Amino acid sequence: MADGQGAPAQAAAMVSEKIYCANCIHCKLVRTTSGNANQYYLRVRCAAGKWKKKLGEEKIYKYFTVARRSLDNCDSYIPMGDAREFIRDLRKSLPIKDELYT
Numbered sequence: 001m002a003d004g005q006g007a008p009a010q011a012a013a014m015v016s017e018k019i020y021c022a023n024c025i026h027c028k029l030v031r032t033t034s035g036n037a038n039q040y041y042l043r044v045r046c047a048a049g050k051w052k053k054k055l056g057e058e059k060i061y062k063y064f065t066v067a068r069r070s071l072d073n074c075d076s077y078i079p080m081g082d083a084r085e086f087i088r089d090l091r092k093s094l095p096i097k098d099e100l101y102t
């Protein structure tokens with residue numbers, strides 16, 4: 001910006017932009033067993049190891065909640081594209097509850 005006022009405003013906008021884990025390369029979809037060998041549930045995990053329980057074990061989340069995983073910032077965030085459009089489309093396609101798949 002020629003007048004030097006655009007850059008700080010842009011930086012402020014970037015800082016206030018929420019990070020959606022679902023749009024991060026480290027957010028991985030995994031299957032967990034259901035007790036029945038032919039059926040499974042979908043879960044999401046952070047392959048960068050950022051999701052932890054209080055005692056330090058890895059925390060995984062139910063797939064249908066993935067659009068809710070957001071942060072103000074994350075030093076390991078690697079976006080996979082335009083977050084706003086991606087999250088909008090993801091919300092339309094996510095199941096509304098924890099589903100069993102075969």
Ligand code: SF4
Pocket residue numbers: 019020021022024025026027045046047048049050051071074075076077078
């Ligand atoms: S690295 Fe950060 S932004 Fe990416 S999935 Fe893990 S916690 Fe979310």
